[in-house]
Amino acid sequence: MSILPSTQPITTIGVHAYPDAQDVVEDVYAEVVRRNPGEVEFHQAVHEVLSSLVLALERYPDLRHERILERLCEPERQIIFRVTWEDDRGQVHVNRGFRVEFNSALGPYKGGLRFHPSVYLGIIKFLGFEQIFKNALTGLGMGGAKGGSDFDPKGKSDREVMRFCQSFMTELYRHIGEHTDVPAGDIGVGTREIGYLFGQYKRLTNRYESGVLTGKGVDWGGSLVRTEATGYGLVYFVEEMLKMRGESLEGKTCVVSGAGNVAIYTIEKVHQLGGKVVACSDSDGVVFDEQGIDVPLLKQLKEVERRRLKDYTQYRPQAKYTPKGNIWKIPCDVAFPCATQNEISGEDAATLVRNGCRVVAEGANMPTTPEGVRIFQEAGVLYAPGKAANAGGVATSGLEMSQNASREQWDFETVDQKLRKIMQNIHYQVYTTAEAFGVPGNYVHGANIAGFLRVARAMLAMGLAG
Numbered sequence: 001m002s003i004l005p006s007t008q009p010i011t012t013i014g015v016h017a018y019p020d021a022q023d024v025v026e027d028v029y030a031e032v033v034r035r036n037p038g039e040v041e042f043h044q045a046v047h048e049v050l051s052s053l054v055l056a057l058e059r060y061p062d063l064r065h066e067r068i069l070e071r072l073c074e075p076e077r078q079i080i081f082r083v084t085w086e087d088d089r090g091q092v093h094v095n096r097g098f099r100v101e102f103n104s105a106l107g108p109y110k111g112g113l114r115f116h117p118s119v120y121l122g123i124i125k126f127l128g129f130e131q132i133f134k135n136a137l138t139g140l141g142m143g144g145a146k147g148g149s150d151f152d153p154k155g156k157s158d159r160e161v162m163r164f165c166q167s168f169m170t171e172l173y174r175h176i177g178e179h180t181d182v183p184a185g186d187i188g189v190g191t192r193e194i195g196y197l198f199g200q201y202k203r204l205t206n207r208y209e210s211g212v213l214t215g216k217g218v219d220w221g222g223s224l225v226r227t228e229a230t231g232y233g234l235v236y237f238v239e240e241m242l243k244m245r246g247e248s249l250e251g252k253t254c255v256v257s258g259a260g261n262v263a264i265y266t267i268e269k270v271h272q273l274g275g276k277v278v279a280c281s282d283s284d285g286v287v288f289d290e291q292g293i294d295v296p297l298l299k300q301l302k303e304v305e306r307r308r309l310k311d312y313t314q315y316r317p318q319a320k321y322t323p324k325g326n327i328w329k330i331p332c333d334v335a336f337p338c339a340t341q342n343e344i345s346g347e348d349a350a351t352l353v354r355n356g357c358r359v360v361a362e363g364a365n366m367p368t369t370p371e372g373v374r375i376f377q378e379a380g381v382l383y384a385p386g387k388a389a390n391a392g393g394v395a396t397s398g399l400e401m402s403q404n405a406s407r408e409q410w411d412f413e414t415v416d417q418k419l420r421k422i423m424q425n426i427h428y429q430v431y432t433t434a435e436a437f438g439v440p441g442n443y444v445h446g447a448n449i450a451g452f453l454r455v456a457r458a459m460l461a462m463g464l465a466g
């Protein structure tokens with residue numbers, strides 16, 4: 001199977017002196033660490049991708065000559081700005097805003113905004129870097145970016161969130177646009193925040209530019225299924241993985257970490273497909289509900305009333321809430337980490353394996369530590385990395401952009417079918433690429449190499465401007 005099109009021969013062994021691919025990758029990684037001190041999450045994300053790309057470099061040595069890896073690891077543009085805003089008591093606050101425009105070889109920069117107190121440049125860069133490959137895997141025309149702020153929306157009034165979003169957009173608007181850079185939501189940024197951001201963009205530019213942000217409300221340019229997309233897409237991906245083994249989700253016991261956007265719609269889709277999710281969590285604790293998590297109740301608590309997960313047991317007395325509990329100790333067939341990065345340690349992975357977990361699919365970005373990934377792979381767990389398994393969100397953002405461009409609104413079934421097809425295609429690409437590169441069943445290598453080759457081809461075609 002040829003990955004690169006035959007019209008574009010790039011293999012020139014013997015023309016360029018070609019150092020050992022492993023050495024090349026190690027040199028590139030050492031340089032990334034040197035140039036980006038202290039950004040440990042970014043180092044981790046780069047390390048994981050580069051580890052797979054040894055195989056690609058061995059097959060296509062010219063990529064080395066064109067310095068594709070070095071170019072990929074250096075963002076095209078990084079914007080850091082001050083966000084000053086006033087709370088309801090008239091107190092002034094200063095936060096830091098970020099937008100890292102990583103790679104635009106495949107289309108306008110695309111990637112979410114995260115509002116969380118842990119945000120700093122290293123987190124935004126890891127997310128932006130991952131986004132390049134994820135967006136490539138969708139097959140749509142989207143570059144990679146990410147942004148956000150160390151602002152914490154938790155406990156803030158709607159008016160405070162609005163004032164923060166307006167101040168954030170007052171700087172960001174000059175860097176974005178439907179053909180330039182299209183942000184969306186992520187942790188702490190949902191439809192409410194996108195509404196405030198879009199309103200301020202419209203006011204500043206005097207343009208109703210629907211395609212400048214995705215995740216909009218369905219009444220004002222949003223796409224049906226965008227809210228559900230990441231969770232639904234994740235479960236569609238798992239369906240495909242299980243199908244390869246002649247299995248399905250029917251009757252499987254699952255746990256889903258988090259209780260936010262990705263977690264809620266993962267749980268909903270698992271239940272629709274006959275599985276049972278018995279636990280979910282937030283940063284304060286874990287809910288265990290043996291009869292299966294009550295999704296309408298969860299939506300009411302988290303999406304409507306914006307309450308904490310511990311209140312779940314007020315309405316489901318048979319459920320058990322454990323403050324600061326560890327969700328990965330609960331036995332399951334399938335685990336869906338859907339909260340945040342590095343939430344599954346090596347010890348957690350070993351516990352999951354010991355308790356019989358056979359499938360792990362990442363709704364969150366990089367939720368498993370490198371040690372955890374190693375343990376899953378050695379134990380033969382079907383392990384789906386986030387950049388493939390959670391790509392349904394950004395893919396549906398791409399569908400939202402298409403609808404905005406043509407001023408159409410597709411019905412729920414149409415978008416859902418397109419999402420399912422995209423997830424099936426991503427699974428096929430990842431699976432077949434892993435086979436073609438001699439690592440069958442390794443979804444990490446398959447996803448990294450397949451995403452990388454699409455971006456690399458575009459960068460090569462554009463010369464040193466790519």
Ligand code: NAP
Nearest residue numbers: 186187188230258259260261262282283339340364365393
């Ligand atoms: P969200 O709606 O804000 O929900 C995040 C959930 O994770 C909340 O329950 C939150 O609990 C929990 N959480 C966040 N940070 C945590 C931490 N440090 N420790 C423990 N729990 C934590 O965000 P989301 O959109 O669902 O995103 C979840 C993950 O999916 C992120 O990794 C994100 O990058 C990834 N993702 C999202 C999308 C998307 O379309 N939204 C697409 C692809 C990937 P608290 O309420 O207690 O903070």
